[in-house]
Amino acid sequence: MKLNKSNVDAIPLSDSGQKIYRDQDLIGFAVRSTTKSKSYIVERRHAGELYRVVLGKTNEISALAARAKAQMILAQIANGEYKKPVKGKAAEDPLDITVGQALDIYIRRNDFKPKTIRQYKKYFDLYLGWSDRKLFEITKNEVLDKFLSVSEISKSSANGSVSLLGTLWKYIHVLYSSDENPILKSNPVDVIAVTKGWNVIARRQRHLHKDIIHKYYNAVLNYQDELNLENTARSNTHRDIILFTMYTGCRRQEVCGLKWSDVNFKTSTVLFRDTKNGTDHLFPVGDHLLKILKDRYLLRENDWVFPATKMPTSANMHATKVDRALKVLGDQVGYYVSMHDFRRTFATICNLLRFNIYVTKRLLNHTQKPRIDVTGGYVQIPMEELKASMNMIEAVYQGKIDCFNYESVWDERLKQIKAG
CATH class of the missing domain: 3.30.160.390 (Integrase, DNA-binding domain)
Structure with a gap:
């Protein structure tokens, strides 16, 4: 390959x-x-x-x-010129630790996701460029100048890269400074908060609003590509990934990496393993999505619910993205959205349907923080209510429930819960 x-x-x-x-x-x-x-x-x-x-x-x-x-x-x-590299020794004096070494220590001692590690490397390689600098020799003026220069390129990257530098500084300081051998220095990143201030980043708001949601949904249902002619495990892969994301609000890497062993048709549930917050996420799927999964199961050829489309299924690899399909759909309806915009749409629909906040958090797999929300740690949500909620979300896309008609929402919700 x-x-x-x-x-x-x-x-x-x-x-x-x-x-x-x-x-x-x-x-x-x-x-x-x-x-x-x-x-x-x-x-x-x-x-x-x-x-x-x-x-x-x-x-x-x-x-x-x-x-x-x-x-x-x-x-x-x-050419007979290759010599095995000799690994360098870690700095014996904490004051000699470089920024690059500090990042390696931080990553090695924590269980970060691969995506997080890639982002950290990008911050340092692309924006800071201080990997060989001694961490505790970097001055406040240097940090402020770097923050201002990176902000001209990307305000969010300036926040992320300099904030990470501050986190590394604090981490290494706590790790190596002791009462016997204190590191008598202050974190240079503190200068940002008391001078320029961190860049204010506006949150993205794009989602499928009431004027476009049904037009876009129908376009997805009717989406066609060359794989549809095969009638194999790869057929309708991109369409079904998008529908799965619209119906569940999940993340792209979660749906693309779903295995058949984590789909339970008896309980109508799906399990996402080792998600962004470090936990497994078990949740029910709605009736239409369940039918889609059953249809795909009949055509399965390897371990993945959504196999890679650019290679034989015998390679046993999963799909990774649907960018081309999103571009085609955007051109067709005149409105472009990303996979994460479907997650924002999902949360918006939950709110319009007046779901309990703990139901919405549970469906989105947002972690409850006991120190902040003690009550949330006590709330247990029945799987039946989650199932009814998923069916209601499907019904919104299908035009069976008008979540934008606020007067009828609560009656529909009670009806669905009783039916479930």
Whole structure:
């Protein structure tokens, strides 16, 4: 296969041991998948000697960067010039810890999602550029100047990158400073709050409003592409991913990575494993979505509910995105939305249907914070109410319930709960 970003993202973790996925163009370049992670590697035999070099985890280095690095190492191996790199020792004096080393320590000691790690690397590589600077030598003036310069490029990235620097500074300070050997310095990032102030970022508001929701929904139902002609597991994959997201408000990576083993037709429930908040999310699906899943199950060919569409199902990889379908639908109805906009629409519909706030949080899988909301820790929501809520949301899209008609919403809600 071609080891590009989309194909690498679709490679599953190994159930046991390790599995190697080799690039079709660059011989010796591959991805090694284990039960816990995926890494780019070089594996090449030359002059009777086997070379194995780990280039980096797939969530820490881009496919393009890994390919370029592999080409360089393979050339060195072919010319007999490659020498195994010697790993550097960690700084013995905490005051000598660099920003890059601090980030490595922070990531290594915490259980971050791959997407979070990629974002942290992006902040430092693209915006700060201080990986080799000693963390405790960075001054307040330098931080303020950097914040202002990055703000001209992206206000949100300025907030994120400089805030992360402040978090690293505090983390390393607490980790290494002691009563016997205190680090007598103050966090330079504190200067932002008392001078310029953090950039104010307006929250996105785009969603399927009442004037477009049914037009868009009907366009999705009638969406066609070349895969529909196959009548295989890949048929209607993009359409069904979008419908699944509209009906459940889930995140793109959750629906794309759904396995058949996590769909329970007896209880009409779906399980998302290891979600953004670190927990598994079990929830019921509405009747229409359940029918869609049953139809797809009859055509299943591998482990994934939504298999990758650009390669044979025998590769056992899942779909990763539906950008082209969203573009086609946007052109058709004259209104463009992203996958996350469906999540915003879902929450809006929940509010218009007057769902209890704890029902909405439960359906969106938003974590209850006991210290902030003690009551939320006591509230237990029956699966029957969640099921009725999901059917009501489907009914809104189908035009059976007018959630924008505020006078009839409560009567419809009571009717659905009793029917459920």
